[in-house]
Amino acid sequence: MEPRGLDRCEHQVVPVGNVLVAACPRCRQVEWQDSEGPIDPSEGMASLFGGYEILGAFDAIGSPAPEVLVYHTTSARRRRNLAAFPEKIWVKAAPDLWLTHDGERLLLATNHRLLFENLTRGA
Numbered sequence: 419m420e421p422r423g424l425d426r427c428e429h430q431v432v433p434v435g436n437v438l439v440a441a442c443p444r445c446r447q448v449e450w451q452d453s454e455g456p457i458d459p460s461e462g463m464a465s466l467f468g469g470y471e472i473l474g475a476f477d478a479i480g481s482p483a484p485e486v487l488v489y490h491t492t493s494a495r496r497r498r499n500l501a502a503f504p505e506k507i508w509v510k511a512a513p514d515l516w517l518t519h520d521g522e523r524l525l526l527a528t529n530h531r532l533l534f535e536n537l538t539r540g541a
């Protein structure tokens with residue numbers, strides 16, 4: 419684990435529509451805001467990735483959970499939302515939810531059983 423503390427990282431805020439996202443590849447934290455202030459992570463996730471379709475759950479290696487949920491979208495505009503997050507680095511998008519992507523597909527991982535079931539059920 420990397421030492422933290424005195425040596426704080428600078429979080430870069432990326433606007434995606436009305437949402438401001440700061441996803442840090444170093445401390446792996448994600449901050450969600452809009453023009454009014456902090457917003458609920460689930461609200462931010464819905465705003466950025468609401469139109470994504472699930473491709474399935476896959477056994478995974480090197481992820482924060484044993485299975486990874488893979489999503490995609492046919493909309494080039496929605497796909498660009500992925501760029502607000504570091505590629506191939508897991509960040510904590512919400513208290514029980516890890517997120518990364520490969521530039522094309524959205525990858526989510528959770529050890530929270532109920533959240534897993536909600537995510538696989540689809541929006």
Ligand SMILES: [Zn+2]
Binds near residue numbers: 428429442443447
């Ligand atoms: Zn950081």
